[in-house]
Amino acid sequence: MFSQAKICLNREKKYQNAPTITNSGAEDKDMQVKxxxxxxxxxxxxxxxxxxxxxxxxxxxxxxxxxxxxxxxQFVNEVYDPVKKEMKASxxxxxxxxLMDQLNGINTPLxxxxxxxxxxxxxxx
Numbered sequence: 001m002f003s004q005a006k007i008c009l010n011r012e013k014k015y016q017n018a019p020t021i022t023n024s025g026a027e028d029k030d031m032q033v034k035x036x037x038x039x040x041x042x043x044x045x046x047x048x049x050x051x052x053x054x055x056x057x058x059x060x061x062x063x064x065x066x067x068x069x070x071x072x073x074q075f076v077n078e079v080y081d082p083v084k085k086e087m088k089a090s091x092x093x094x095x096x097x098x099l100m101d102q103l104n105g106i107n108t109p110l111x112x113x114x115x116x117x118x119x120x121x122x123x124x125x
Contacts, residue, residue, distance in 0.1 A: 031056050031112040033063060038119035041091065044074045054110065060095065061085050061106040063116065079118065090121050 035050045042048055050070075052063060068075055068082045076082060079091050085106050087093060093100040094117040100108055110116070 030054065031058075031110070033058075033110050033113070034115045035063070035067065036115065036117045038117060040120045041075075041079055041118045044078060045071050056112070057109050059106070060093065060100060060108040060110060060116070063110060064093070064106070067118075091118065092121055093118055 030053045033052050033054055035052060037045045037048055037050075045067075050067070052066060054063060054066075064080050064085075064087075065082045068080050078088060080087055095103060095108055095110070096115055097117075100106065
């Protein structure tokens with residue numbers, strides 16, 4: 001009986017200092033993404049920027065769908081078609097200063113604190 005208690009005690013000590021592994025749901029963790037609207041798009045949104053809270057790993061298309069839903073008809077007609085999942089010809093999207101076409105296009109996965117810029121191809125001033 002004494003030896004069984006000693007074995008149990010040793011097992012407890014063995015696992016007492018073991019690292020704790022938890023499933024914190026990191027894959028579902030929310031992240032913040034900033035969106036800047038430049039040029040003509042700014043007139044469609046009536047703001048120069050927004051901040052969105054998204055699930056980690058959300059694709060650019062999901063963010064653009066949310067923006068289209070928030071800004072409705074004029075944004076959808078002029079900037080982004082959520083049905084076809086494509087930007088209109090005269091507008092571009094950049095993620096952290098890189099054109100989306102140089103990344104994975106509309107399927108580019110977003111990360112915490114990414115900056116997304118929507119702008120027309122030609123802006124003047």
